[in-house]
Amino acid sequence: xxxxxxxxxxxxxxxxxxxxxxxxxxxxxxxxxxxxxxxxxxxxxxxxxxxxxxxxxxxxxxxxxxxxxxxxxxxxxxxxxxxxxxxxxxxxxxxxxxxxxxxxxxxxxxxxxxxxxxxxxxxxxxxxxxxxxxxxxxxxxxxxxxxxxxxxxxxxxxxxxxxxxxxxxxxxxxxxxxxxxxxxxxxxxxxxxxxxxxxxxxxxxxxxxxxxxxxxxxxxxxxxxxxxxxxxxxxxxxxxxxxxxxxxxxxxxxxxxxxxxxxxxxxxxxxxxxxxxxxxxxxxxxxxxxxxxxxxxxxxxxxxxxxxxxxxxxxxxxxxxxxxxxxxxxxxxxxxxxxxxxxxxxxxxxxxxxxxxxxxxxxxxxxxxxxxxxxxxxxxxxxxxxxxxxxxxxxxxxxxxxxxxxxxxxxxxxxxxxxxxxxxxxxxxxxxxxxxxxxxxxxxxxxxxxxxxxxxxxxxxxxxxxxxxxxxxxxxxxxxxxxxxxxxxxxxxxxxxxxxxxxxxxxxxxxxxxxxxxxxxxxxxx
Numbered sequence: 001x002x003x004x005x006x007x008x009x010x011x012x013x014x015x016x017x018x019x020x021x022x023x024x025x026x027x028x029x030x031x032x033x034x035x036x037x038x039x040x041x042x043x044x045x046x047x048x049x050x051x052x053x054x055x056x057x058x059x060x061x062x063x064x065x066x067x068x069x070x071x072x073x074x075x076x077x078x079x080x081x082x083x084x085x086x087x088x089x090x091x092x093x094x095x096x097x098x099x100x101x102x103x104x105x106x107x108x109x110x111x112x113x114x115x116x117x118x119x120x121x122x123x124x125x126x127x128x129x130x131x132x133x134x135x136x137x138x139x140x141x142x143x144x145x146x147x148x149x150x151x152x153x154x155x156x157x158x159x160x161x162x163x164x165x166x167x168x169x170x171x172x173x174x175x176x177x178x179x180x181x182x183x184x185x186x187x188x189x190x191x192x193x194x195x196x197x198x199x200x201x202x203x204x205x206x207x208x209x210x211x212x213x214x215x216x217x218x219x220x221x222x223x224x225x226x227x228x229x230x231x232x233x234x235x236x237x238x239x240x241x242x243x244x245x246x247x248x249x250x251x252x253x254x255x256x257x258x259x260x261x262x263x264x265x266x267x268x269x270x271x272x273x274x275x276x277x278x279x280x281x282x283x284x285x286x287x288x289x290x291x292x293x294x295x296x297x298x299x300x301x302x303x304x305x306x307x308x309x310x311x312x313x314x315x316x317x318x319x320x321x322x323x324x325x326x327x328x329x330x331x332x333x334x335x336x337x338x339x340x341x342x343x344x345x346x347x348x349x350x351x352x353x354x355x356x357x358x359x360x361x362x363x364x365x366x367x368x369x370x371x372x373x374x375x376x377x378x379x380x381x382x383x384x385x386x387x388x389x390x391x392x393x394x395x396x397x398x399x400x401x402x403x404x405x406x407x408x409x410x411x412x413x414x415x416x417x418x419x420x421x422x423x424x425x426x427x428x429x430x431x432x433x434x435x436x437x438x439x440x441x442x443x444x445x446x447x448x449x450x451x452x453x454x455x456x457x458x459x460x461x462x463x464x465x466x467x468x469x470x471x472x473x474x475x476x477x478x479x480x481x482x483x484x485x486x487x488x489x490x491x492x493x494x495x496x497x498x499x500x501x502x503x504x505x506x507x508x509x510x511x512x513x514x515x516x517x518x519x520x521x522x523x524x525x526x
Contacts, residue, residue, distance in 0.1 A: 013062035083163035095142030100124035147178035201320030232523035293339035362440035430461025
């Protein structure tokens with residue numbers, strides 16, 4: 001890229017948090033008058049790059065050149081002075097203030113020591129007019145639709161004469177018509193010479209509006225290519241760290257896992273039936289769970305899947321495809337708005353997680369630290385937490401019974417802890433994850449939903465957890481496995497449902513279930 005074309009040059013950008021390299025010598029070039037998509041899965045480094053570029057965090061090393069000048073912002077406000085403005089996924093506007101007040105907040109013109117409100121309205125009107133909008137800037141932001149609020153946030157970002165606009169997941173809460181309106185505005189801004197960094201997980205949107213695509217993975221720059229010269233399958237492979245030539249069959253596990261179901265170490269001893277129902281106590285023919293045409297505003301447009309007793313079903317897709325959102329609906333965190341679900345042949349519309357647990361559904365969440373373990377409680381109390389919650393405050397488990405349940409599960413799952421009384425925060429990530437599995441095994445669930453159960457743990461712990469899952473399946477439990485690790489999904493599941501852009505788009509099974517076919521289904525257009 002020539003100097004005349006270049007708007008932003010990032011060279012050797014690095015940022016570490018302890019031993020973790022969030023960014024490792026990343027280069028990035030953004031041309032003036034272009035839309036540059038920044039893509040990558042969780043932990044790729046996208047958010048850290050934006051924070052460094054906007055001065056929210058200090059980089060360890062590297063250089064920014066904006067419009068040929070060294071750019072070293074010390075804060076987001078400082079970055080605006082250089083011409084860098086950011087609109088984040090969570091819209092940071094004040095609902096009870098007017099559009100004009102939000103756009104000019106902190107930058108108001110003064111007259112006789114007072115805010116010049118006429119000047120503020122003129123500036124706000126000019127800012128929204130640049131986006132091709134005709135709206136009354138005296139309206140309260142809280143009375144506007146989410147789409148209008150997103151555009152107001154962009155207008156505020158442009159009010160500081162921005163040269164570079166960073167948009168972080170701007171369409172996450174927009175419908176298709178609103179997204180199309182936003183794209184028209186972005187194309188208009190591009191024609192005006194603005195440089196735009198566009199962060200998203202929606203493949204169709206990337207190809208609809210982007211000129212260049214940069215992929216980050218594990219804090220490193222993988223590739224930058226023109227959108228017109230970057231096939232979808234190759235983009236997905238670059239994001240996932242796979243090759244497009246992979247033809248791995250669905251049931252050829254690693255040698256270390258080949259005999260998983262038969263290993264004694266994988267056998268899980270479940271609590272006795274006097275406190276927790278046994279899966280074997282009820283025999284259900286056919287489907288355990290059936291989900292058809294399910295939607296929830298802002299998270300899922302159309303989800304289909306089914307699970308049989310004693311079967312592991314995978315949900316695969318890129319970050320933002322709707323995998324976790326489907327899990328939340330099945331567990332009662334979010335309500336079904338359209339479509340239907342059935343559990344063991346009866347209608348299933350859980351009103352809350354407590355309702356789902358009562359029906360025999362369990363979920364280990366994606367974020368173990370923030371949504372899973374209670375760090376200051378003991379290993380024992382973390383394990384019996386869900387079982388005690390289901391029994392209610394008037395049927396408290398005795399200390400002896402809690403000790404029996406925890407000791408049995410700690411032994412059968414191989415949880416390494418000096419004592420059941422130590423805080424769970426003192427355990428390794430893999431042992432914390434096994435303790436979460438123990439929590440739900442204690443409740444005797446029919447269906448276990450596992451959202452990224454092996455993320456952030458070492459290889460040995462991953463293998464142990466895969467063995468535990470295989471053992472539970474052998475005992476008749478239905479499992480829904482969500483994982484960004486394609487080999488894990490292909491190895492562990494008999495069927496995989498593919499989600500893309502918040503919709504179920506494909507089902508793979510048998511000989512068709514390979515890493516290559518999963519990536520093709522994720523990448524397929526339309």
